Amino acid sequence: xxxxxxxxxxxxxxxxxxxxxxxxxxxxxxxxxxxxxxxxxxxxxxxxxxxxxxxxxxxxxxxxxxxxxxxxxxxxxxxxxxxxxxxxxxxxxxxxxxxxxxxxxxxxxxxxxxxxxxxxxxxxxxxxxxxxxxxxxx
Amino acid sequence: xxxxxxxxxxxxxxxxxxxxxxxxxxxxxxxxxxxxxxxxxxxxxxxxxxxxxxxxxxxxxxxxxxxxxxxxxxxxxxxxxxxxxxxxxxxxxxxxxxxxxxxxxxxxxxxxxxxxxxxxxxxxxxxxxxxxxxxxxx
DNA sequence: TTTGTAATTAAGAATCATTCCAGTTTACAA
DNA sequence: TTGTAAACTGGAATGATTCTTAATTACAAA
Ligand SMILES: [Mn+2]
Ligand SMILES: [Mn+2]
Ligand SMILES: [Zn+2]
Ligand SMILES: [Zn+2]
Numbered sequence: 001x002x003x004x005x006x007x008x009x010x011x012x013x014x015x016x017x018x019x020x021x022x023x024x025x026x027x028x029x030x031x032x033x034x035x036x037x038x039x040x041x042x043x044x045x046x047x048x049x050x051x052x053x054x055x056x057x058x059x060x061x062x063x064x065x066x067x068x069x070x071x072x073x074x075x076x077x078x079x080x081x082x083x084x085x086x087x088x089x090x091x092x093x094x095x096x097x098x099x100x101x102x103x104x105x106x107x108x109x110x111x112x113x114x115x116x117x118x119x120x121x122x123x124x125x126x127x128x129x130x131x132x133x134x135x136x137x138x
Numbered sequence: 139x140x141x142x143x144x145x146x147x148x149x150x151x152x153x154x155x156x157x158x159x160x161x162x163x164x165x166x167x168x169x170x171x172x173x174x175x176x177x178x179x180x181x182x183x184x185x186x187x188x189x190x191x192x193x194x195x196x197x198x199x200x201x202x203x204x205x206x207x208x209x210x211x212x213x214x215x216x217x218x219x220x221x222x223x224x225x226x227x228x229x230x231x232x233x234x235x236x237x238x239x240x241x242x243x244x245x246x247x248x249x250x251x252x253x254x255x256x257x258x259x260x261x262x263x264x265x266x267x268x269x270x271x272x273x274x275x276x
Numbered sequence: 277t278t279t280g281t282a283a284t285t286a287a288g289a290a291t292c293a294t295t296c297c298a299g300t301t302t303a304c305a306a
Numbered sequence: 307t308t309g310t311a312a313a314c315t316g317g318a319a320t321g322a323t324t325c326t327t328a329a330t331t332a333c334a335a336a
Contacts, residue, residue, distance in 0.1 A: 155285080157285070158284090188286080189285085190285065190286045190287065191287095193285050193286070196284085
């Protein structure tokens, strides 16, 4: 996954800096956690001496704008990021803010959306909110 | 829709105030716009003399907490609200921030999610982001 | 109808994730 | 090696949302 991200960066003409490399590594290592900017900042900081939070934010924005990673936007909670850009449902626990992947059994044809609703889809956001096993029993 | 919202409020033991009535009316009238708090505030203000933005926020939070309305959370954009709580996909235009409804052709069985992923879904958030007819041609 | 009180509202201050800014450094193509 | 656009930095600014505290009010019970 790390290699494919770097490859995509090259394709898009994005420069590879030590800061970006560290951010990518955290994103890959912790992708199952769907980490937020502050965790990514803390972890990447351990890898590269010099890094500012502004850089983390602008890098994550840049990457998600290019479709290299996916930004999951929230209101009550820090935004979260993931390297897995395959279409899937994110299960978001309201108790502990954990986010888990759920394989989509069916997929809607985006061409049909364009035809029927006159809307051209660039990315999808599928979330189920609720409670995980641990949080279910209060 | 207005009647059913008020009925649900009664069921939940929520009091019906002039402020809440105005907010509900705006929510019903403008539901297709998926209005944000500031629009709801402006429009509801026209109906009742006295209304504060704090009240709008706390009311919308209260209602969505009770599942009476649905809050659509964004990061770059004001949160939006809708009275239509039936499961459907929201088409969010990245050009003009318009939000349109799209009827879901298929629905995933939530019991299967509980069984397979050990996750209990309370609400769903299905969005397609992209461009509407007007914004497509830049 | 009147009363008691828990719920609701108001106004402004506080929060905090995120963006902006302006100056400095750096990756990498030539 | 050099030139330059891109990236980085740290601090200030932003802005939607929440918090706080005191005043007001809906409505159940008397
Ligand atoms: Mn995921
Ligand atoms: Mn909708
Ligand atoms: Zn949980
Ligand atoms: Zn549009």
